[in-house]
Amino acid sequence: MTIVEVTNPDKYPMELLLLADPEEQAIQAYITRSKCFVKEVDGNMVGTYVLLPTRPHTMEIMNIAVEESSQGKGIGQQLIHHAIQTSKELGYTCMEIGTGNSSIAQLYLYQKCGFRIVSIDKDYFTHHYDELIIENGLQCRDMVRLQQYI
Template sequence: MEHSIRRLKKNEKIPYELLLLADPSKEIVDSYIHRGECYVAESGEKMIGVFVLLPTRPKTVELVNIAVDEAHQRKGVGKKLVEFAVRTARKENAETIEIGTGNSSLSQLGIYQKCGFRITGIDRDFFIRHYDEPIVENGIECIDMVRLSMDL
């Protein structure tokens, strides 16, 4: 089924059910959701994906909290969201787009690199410092944040 991507309107309900798939802490989501622009992918009337573009430094944005509804994963939606975010950052005259993901997020690391992102560093123990509960993904404990970026 075809889907579309659009900016979340100011009066729309924040799609926490999707955002919390990528970031299990509502408190952390709330710390950035209003500082960035939220975009959603829709299939018909249903929101199936989300990402937030967050300005971080002059000419730099971070793609945070990219998530796809579990029923729509592994169908190319995530890659389309990443590509849309890159195009949007270019239109907004950003020179760099950054993204961070867990060391255990194997498919996400693959998607980001296929889309042109390059690994720029590791934030050691990020998930231990910022989350109360352990996060396990693909049978691997999520401990470190892998940082990636792309020059636009």
């Protein structure tokens, strides 16, 4: 599994990161305080995730994305397992991740990887995003927060 950390800010995979978070300004705000990892296949970046330490002992996966043509092949799951392993090695004991109420596949994937729903930030997306987000025929309104101890 070739998953490596990107240490040069000029090399952050912005196109991939924007798949998970449409607001570049928001990404720029957290990425400088985070660690960014990419999965490469034949020299191409096909997936990414970003880890942000949010509280003592707690690491949040802020962004996870796999390029469209490589989705559904298990790469997302590999990235999450790598994120958990990396955080453990750095001494963290709690992982968090958040997603929209309408992100059905993501909610499935995160729970399959051991996360449990711990809270709902009602109207997070309605308040923080200018554009209406519709996914799977549902309006994305609420942030579902998930957590697991590692």
